[in-house]
Amino acid sequence: MENSTTYQKWLAQSRKGYLELCVLLVLRQKKSSYGLEVLQTLERAGLSINEGTLYPLLNRMFKNGWLTSQWVTPSDGGHPRRHYELSEEGLVLLPQMIDTYKNNQESLEILKELK
Amino acid sequence: MENSTTYQKWLAQSRKGYLELCVLLVLRQKKSSYGLEVLQTLERAGLSINEGTLYPLLNRMFKNGWLTSQWVTPSDGGHPRRHYELSEEGLVLLPQMIDTYKNNQESLEILKELK
DNA sequence: GCCTTATACTTTGCAATACAAAGTATTATG
DNA sequence: CATAATACTTTGTATTGCAAAGTATAAGGC
Numbered sequence: 001m002e003n004s005t006t007y008q009k010w011l012a013q014s015r016k017g018y019l020e021l022c023v024l025l026v027l028r029q030k031k032s033s034y035g036l037e038v039l040q041t042l043e044r045a046g047l048s049i050n051e052g053t054l055y056p057l058l059n060r061m062f063k064n065g066w067l068t069s070q071w072v073t074p075s076d077g078g079h080p081r082r083h084y085e086l087s088e089e090g091l092v093l094l095p096q097m098i099d100t101y102k103n104n105q106e107s108l109e110i111l112k113e114l115k
Numbered sequence: 116m117e118n119s120t121t122y123q124k125w126l127a128q129s130r131k132g133y134l135e136l137c138v139l140l141v142l143r144q145k146k147s148s149y150g151l152e153v154l155q156t157l158e159r160a161g162l163s164i165n166e167g168t169l170y171p172l173l174n175r176m177f178k179n180g181w182l183t184s185q186w187v188t189p190s191d192g193g194h195p196r197r198h199y200e201l202s203e204e205g206l207v208l209l210p211q212m213i214d215t216y217k218n219n220q221e222s223l224e225i226l227k228e229l230k
Numbered sequence: 231g232c233c234t235t236a237t238a239c240t241t242t243g244c245a246a247t248a249c250a251a252a253g254t255a256t257t258a259t260g
Numbered sequence: 261c262a263t264a265a266t267a268c269t270t271t272g273t274a275t276t277g278c279a280a281a282g283t284a285t286a287a288g289g290c
Contacts, residue, residue, distance in 0.1 A: 010135060012277050016276055018129065036239090078237080079287095111140035126248095150268065168249060
């Protein structure tokens with residue numbers, strides 16, 4: 001990342017926390033999903049995310065207890081997938097995170113219109 | 116921070132990048148301001164920020180070339196203050212950052228209403 | 231059967247930053 | 261002159277996005 005502008009570095013930083021929220025939202029909808037499917041869903045929502053970012057992120061969220069996880073082999077064959085679902089804790093956290101983002105957004109609006 | 120919940124850790128992470136944007140907004144309005152005044156302005160906008168976060172942040176933004184800086188001694192006496200203003204580059208970056216946040220917000224909305 | 235490709239996940243190393251806590255320096259007040 | 265208030269600095273820790281390389285399984289062509 002040595003050749004990045006300071007703005008590009010800022011872009012990476014500004015995604016911290018945000019990506020977790022997005023993943024929780026995907027899993028709330030899908031009930032159960034796996035890495036590449038989450039990735040494609042985010043892509044369709046206009047959010048491009050690196051594999052090397054997403055997989056460790058899912059793993060951390062699992063370790064945090066926000067997700068449950070299990071290996072699933074598709075019944076019609078195919079590559080085994082590690083599926084994730086929201087845990088009880090994840091279900092509790094999600095609205096709190098949404099609220100945090102709403103508050104941040106409100107502070108931003110205040111600051112934009114500062115007199 | 117060892118006693119923090121994973122949620123509290125997430126809160127800290129989710130402020131990365133966001134704080135820079137807020138500071139730029141304050142300086143766009145104030146034209147020129149210094150640490151403690153920025154801090155109080157953010158406070159009034161509903162954003163509590165630690166001294167040990169803000170000062171290094173202002174310094175980094177200055178080093179990035181987003182801000183200009185000079186020491187000012189109030190004409191009526193008082194403690195010398197390090198004043199900051201938006202640089203040309205800061206003025207260019209600010210709308211880009213605002214746009215990034217708008218896009219993020221839109222992706223969030225899409226993910227919230229995902230069918 | 232074997233080789234290539236696609237799918238899916240893992241690992242490693244690096245750089246950036248929010249925070250807490252402690253420290254420094256200057257000015258004002260009693 | 262001592263204390264408090266203002267204002268900024270420094271240090272150490274933990275976390276995380278990303279790039280790049282690696283591992284493993286399944287499917288398809290010959």
